[in-house]
Amino acid sequence: MAVYTEVADEELAAFVARFGIGELLAAKGIAEGVENSNYFIHTSEGFFILTLYEKRVSEADLPFFLGLMEHLSGKGLVCPRPVRDRHGEALGRLAGRPAAIVTFLDGISVKRPSVAHCRSLGEALARLHKGGADFHPVRHNALSVEGWRPLFAAAAARADGVRQGLASQIEAALTQLEREWPKNLPKGNIHADLFPDNVFFIGEEVSGVIDFYFACTDALSYDLAVCLNAWCFEPDNSFNLTKGQALLSGYQRLRSLTSAEIEALPLLARGAALRFLLTRLVDWLNVPPGALVKPKDPLEYLRKLRFHARVASAAEYGLSA
Amino acid sequence: MAVYTEVADEELAAFVARFGIGELLAAKGIAEGVENSNYFIHTSEGFFILTLYEKRVSEADLPFFLGLMEHLSGKGLVCPRPVRDRHGEALGRLAGRPAAIVTFLDGISVKRPSVAHCRSLGEALARLHKGGADFHPVRHNALSVEGWRPLFAAAAARADGVRQGLASQIEAALTQLEREWPKNLPKGNIHADLFPDNVFFIGEEVSGVIDFYFACTDALSYDLAVCLNAWCFEPDNSFNLTKGQALLSGYQRLRSLTSAEIEALPLLARGAALRFLLTRLVDWLNVPPGALVKPKDPLEYLRKLRFHARVASAAEYGLSA
Numbered sequence: 001m002a003v004y005t006e007v008a009d010e011e012l013a014a015f016v017a018r019f020g021i022g023e024l025l026a027a028k029g030i031a032e033g034v035e036n037s038n039y040f041i042h043t044s045e046g047f048f049i050l051t052l053y054e055k056r057v058s059e060a061d062l063p064f065f066l067g068l069m070e071h072l073s074g075k076g077l078v079c080p081r082p083v084r085d086r087h088g089e090a091l092g093r094l095a096g097r098p099a100a101i102v103t104f105l106d107g108i109s110v111k112r113p114s115v116a117h118c119r120s121l122g123e124a125l126a127r128l129h130k131g132g133a134d135f136h137p138v139r140h141n142a143l144s145v146e147g148w149r150p151l152f153a154a155a156a157a158r159a160d161g162v163r164q165g166l167a168s169q170i171e172a173a174l175t176q177l178e179r180e181w182p183k184n185l186p187k188g189n190i191h192a193d194l195f196p197d198n199v200f201f202i203g204e205e206v207s208g209v210i211d212f213y214f215a216c217t218d219a220l221s222y223d224l225a226v227c228l229n230a231w232c233f234e235p236d237n238s239f240n241l242t243k244g245q246a247l248l249s250g251y252q253r254l255r256s257l258t259s260a261e262i263e264a265l266p267l268l269a270r271g272a273a274l275r276f277l278l279t280r281l282v283d284w285l286n287v288p289p290g291a292l293v294k295p296k297d298p299l300e301y302l303r304k305l306r307f308h309a310r311v312a313s314a315a316e317y318g319l320s321a
Numbered sequence: 322m323a324v325y326t327e328v329a330d331e332e333l334a335a336f337v338a339r340f341g342i343g344e345l346l347a348a349k350g351i352a353e354g355v356e357n358s359n360y361f362i363h364t365s366e367g368f369f370i371l372t373l374y375e376k377r378v379s380e381a382d383l384p385f386f387l388g389l390m391e392h393l394s395g396k397g398l399v400c401p402r403p404v405r406d407r408h409g410e411a412l413g414r415l416a417g418r419p420a421a422i423v424t425f426l427d428g429i430s431v432k433r434p435s436v437a438h439c440r441s442l443g444e445a446l447a448r449l450h451k452g453g454a455d456f457h458p459v460r461h462n463a464l465s466v467e468g469w470r471p472l473f474a475a476a477a478a479r480a481d482g483v484r485q486g487l488a489s490q491i492e493a494a495l496t497q498l499e500r501e502w503p504k505n506l507p508k509g510n511i512h513a514d515l516f517p518d519n520v521f522f523i524g525e526e527v528s529g530v531i532d533f534y535f536a537c538t539d540a541l542s543y544d545l546a547v548c549l550n551a552w553c554f555e556p557d558n559s560f561n562l563t564k565g566q567a568l569l570s571g572y573q574r575l576r577s578l579t580s581a582e583i584e585a586l587p588l589l590a591r592g593a594a595l596r597f598l599l600t601r602l603v604d605w606l607n608v609p610p611g612a613l614v615k616p617k618d619p620l621e622y623l624r625k626l627r628f629h630a631r632v633a634s635a636a637e638y639g640l641s642a
Contacts, residue, residue: 008432009429009430009431009432010431010432010433012429013429023523024429025427025428025429025523026425026426026427026428026429026521027429028349028351028352028353028361029351029352029353030349030350030351030352030361031349031350031351031352032349032350040349040351040361042427104347105347106346106347106363107346107347108330108333108334108345108346108347108348109330110330110331111329111330111331112331200347202344202346
């Protein structure tokens with residue numbers, strides 16, 4: 001959480017001027033976002049977020065991310081809408097970085113989601129999937145099953161230093177997932193990182209979905225598996241079935257899962273847990289000295305992985321028959 | 322520039338609710354402010370800044386700072402206005418820290434002030450001094466002349482490591498200032514830290530003055546001396562006389578300097594330069610490992626101190642006879 005690139009206000013004002021959104025009235029660096037630098041912007045025409053993309057986001061992917069956000073906001077999903085400049089471009093450059101301006105969304109993210117939050121999230125996710133169905137650009141999910149072994153390779157030698165036996169547990173789960181990973185589930189554009197800090201609520205209703213910088217084209221039900229991991233476990237790593245029920249029924253109110261998706265759900269949930277276990281483990285083992293951001297605990301996802309390994313059917317996540 | 326204290330959104334919403342400023346719609350940590358943690362807050366009734374006061378601000382001084390801001394905003398100076406809660410209190414506690422909510426001000430700070438900015442600043446400073454004249458609480462200026470020797474003592478032994486001869490130059494300036502420091506200049510409530518990052522502009526006009534956390538009761542013309550140092554030097558440390566003229570004439574349009582103040586101005590400017598030289602030197606020598614904030618260069622103020630040492634009269638700052 002930091003502003004990695006500092007921009008002089010004068011430079012920022014000149015950049016904003018190209019977008020036809022009125023005179024710059026205020027700009028504040030925002031202390032959140034681990035990947036990019038964000039500024040809150042007030043102009044005579046409204047409120048916006050200016051993002052400078054730092055190295056971890058590939059510049060070649062930005063048109064996909066911005067295009068998807070623009071498409072979804074046109075479909076009524078509340079997500080940031082990129083502003084196009086006078087030449088019709090959403091992507092510009094500022095302080096040597098790719099940069100874009102999107103609309104500001106109200107809402108606060110919740111640290112401890114309630115059952116009602118999970119239900120509203122399920123509905124929002126289904127809207128995202130349905131709204132994205134006719135967005136045609138494709139972005140491969142580099143962090144799906146074939147991306148996990150390279151991640152593991154980067155961490156395997158030191159994994160047991162984090163916890164004795166971790167490497168062999170990951171190896172076993174990975175081998176099984178590589179063998180059994182479903183190939184023919186309904187695909188579409190997914191968020192792929194829909195954690196509570198990427199969702200805004202006003203009261204109990206989702207008011208906005210942000211941070212599309214892992215969005216990609218993959219199995220829709222994998223997104224649901226990410227959400228089961230990120231929203232339905234309690235701080236003690238127990239699974240809250242009522243939250244699972246709310247998430248799944250909220251989703252199915254707008255989009256019914258196919259029988260193949262339902263059958264695959266435990267496997268997808270295991271895969272999602274392994275994906276976050278692996279990326280967190282790599283980050284954990286590679287914290288730069290003096291880092292601003294405390295890395296997230298990878299072992300939280302080992303515990304979730306173990307839970308999913310014991311799940312026999314989607315009913316155990318709260319899916320009603 | 323950082324948020325030192327992280328507050329869960331739920332806690333923050335509960336705090337905001339006490340102030341009768343509507344429902345919390347958004348909250349973002351702001352990546353600026355070296356002393357405190359700041360959050361930008363949007364509620365159904367408007368925009369606010371929530372500040373959590375960290376250790377460097379003495380809790381006992383907060384009623385003075387908040388009271389002065391409230392008083393000045395009542396007098397038409399555009400500065401943050403503290404919001405009082407339902408019990409009439411402006412100061413509360415959040416996440417174990419003293420905390421207050423003030424109104425949000427539009428405007429952007431300028432890194433390279435123009436002549437017009439300096440003129441508008443001079444006028445705003447005079448309004449601040451006139452508006453503060455009937456605010457009766459008193460806060461001693463701990464960073465005036467009698468505070469400088471203790472600061473020097475904390476840095477003297479290592480000063481020559483920053484620059485050969487620095488300790489003896491400071492010693493000479495300090496001894497002279499202690500002997501000659503004027504005692505009977507018109508006093509009042511001053512800002513005492515009116516650097517460009519504490520002033521917002523819309524176009525060329527001051528739209529807001531912020532960060533009153535060094536405000537105190539001292540010679541009004543000392544504030545002007547701080548501004549001459551902070552606003553009228555170019556990046557190469559040359560003094561821009563046109564900016565000095567604009568600052569001083571903007572000020573005198575609303576408040577005329579007495580002959581004693583005019584006579585004292587070179588000495589006050591030297592004192593202000595020494596004050597920032599000393600505090601920057603102490604910070605420079607005490608950077609904690611892994612610090613987020615790069616300390617400011619103390620030697621910039623050594624060069625300014627030398628400039629002022631050669632100034633014979635206020636005319637050299639651009640004061641018209």
